[in-house]
Amino acid sequence: MYQKIESPQNAAIKQLYQLREKSRIRKKEGLFIIEGQQEIQLALKANYQIIKIYVCTSILPITKFETIFSDWLSTFQIIEISTEVYQKLAYRASTEGIIALSKAKKNALKELQLKSNPLILVAEAPEKPGNIGALLRTADAANIDAVLIANPKTDLYNPNIIRSSVGCVFTNNVATGSTTEIITFLKEKEIQLYGATLQSATPYDQQNFKAPTAIIVGTEHEGLSKEWRMNTTKNIIIPMSGSVDSMNVSVAAGILIFEAKRQRGF
Numbered sequence: 001m002y003q004k005i006e007s008p009q010n011a012a013i014k015q016l017y018q019l020r021e022k023s024r025i026r027k028k029e030g031l032f033i034i035e036g037q038q039e040i041q042l043a044l045k046a047n048y049q050i051i052k053i054y055v056c057t058s059i060l061p062i063t064k065f066e067t068i069f070s071d072w073l074s075t076f077q078i079i080e081i082s083t084e085v086y087q088k089l090a091y092r093a094s095t096e097g098i099i100a101l102s103k104a105k106k107n108a109l110k111e112l113q114l115k116s117n118p119l120i121l122v123a124e125a126p127e128k129p130g131n132i133g134a135l136l137r138t139a140d141a142a143n144i145d146a147v148l149i150a151n152p153k154t155d156l157y158n159p160n161i162i163r164s165s166v167g168c169v170f171t172n173n174v175a176t177g178s179t180t181e182i183i184t185f186l187k188e189k190e191i192q193l194y195g196a197t198l199q200s201a202t203p204y205d206q207q208n209f210k211a212p213t214a215i216i217v218g219t220e221h222e223g224l225s226k227e228w229r230m231n232t233t234k235n236i237i238i239p240m241s242g243s244v245d246s247m248n249v250s251v252a253a254g255i256l257i258f259e260a261k262r263q264r265g266f
Contacts, residue, residue, distance in 0.1 A: 003080070006081075008085050008088040013081075013085055016099070017089060019031055020159055027155060031051075031102065032102055032104050033100065034102055034162060035099050039170070041167075043102060043170045045170075046170040048105065050075065050103075052076055052079055053065075054101075056081050058097070060097030062080065086099070091159045092163060104156075104157055108175060112175040112185075117210075117212050118189075118212055119209070119215075119264070120146045120186070121147045122147075122182060124179060124228060130160065131220075131250055132165070133166075134164060134248075136174075137165055140168040140172055141254075145173060148214075149175075150182045152176050156176070183228070187231075192209075193228075194207060194234055195224050196216065196217045196235075197224045197229055197236075201237035202237065203239055208263070210264055217249050220246050
């Protein structure tokens with residue numbers, strides 16, 4: 001009924017492996033892979049254009065697959081693959097027997113659509129895919145309006161980001177750009193900029209986040225750049241009483257975002 005691929009040496013499988021491993025190839029081809037049932041479903045619901053789905057029927061029987069994805073079966077090509085092929089492609093230790101090939105979205109800042117009185121998270125130059133994934137999960141949990149990645153160090157469709165975000169890279173309104181571009185964009189929209197930093201900052205819980213607001217976080221090692229610190233409406237700090245003066249960026253973002261949500265009555 002469906003096309004079958006048995007060999008890991010198949011040209012299509014080699015292409016998928018390259019997309020998994022290399023950001024350069026993902027950017028050049030405008031394609032990426034998604035692993036996992038929930039992640040693929042979230043991508044479909046977010047109107048990502050999935051081209052093909054590869055199903056390892058020894059893990060996920062084809063009838064069960066057809067039931068799970070019944071609403072979308074006519075929108076993509078289905079290919080059955082062997083266990084050997086799946087093991088070459090699978091990124092996660094816990095497998096679900098399914099991998100999708102999808103077109104990437106451009107995530108362009110100029111195409112970002114915002115609701116009135118938005119709450120936005122900006123992350124400057126995040127390096128670790130795990131941190132980006134955690135930030136996206138936090139943003140999804142708070143149902144904020146957008147996540148902006150300034151000066152990104154990796155593409156959004158890195159398998160580690162998809163995995164660590166448990167698919168929240170698809171559920172969030174995400175755009176990327178340079179620090180300068182994002183500052184200009186936010187100021188043109190008359191959005192208040194609150195930068196989480198140690199320098200010349202006041203406690204976060206003394207601020208009013210009810211107006212259109214962007215909360216900006218930097219890396220744990222470097223913090224926010226001078227360009228951000230000089231362009232914020234106000235710099236804010238989370239008071240800490242331990243031995244170190246920093247915390248995980250996703251934890252800090254969560255504290256700030258949920259304070260803003262509390263003020264807005266969730």
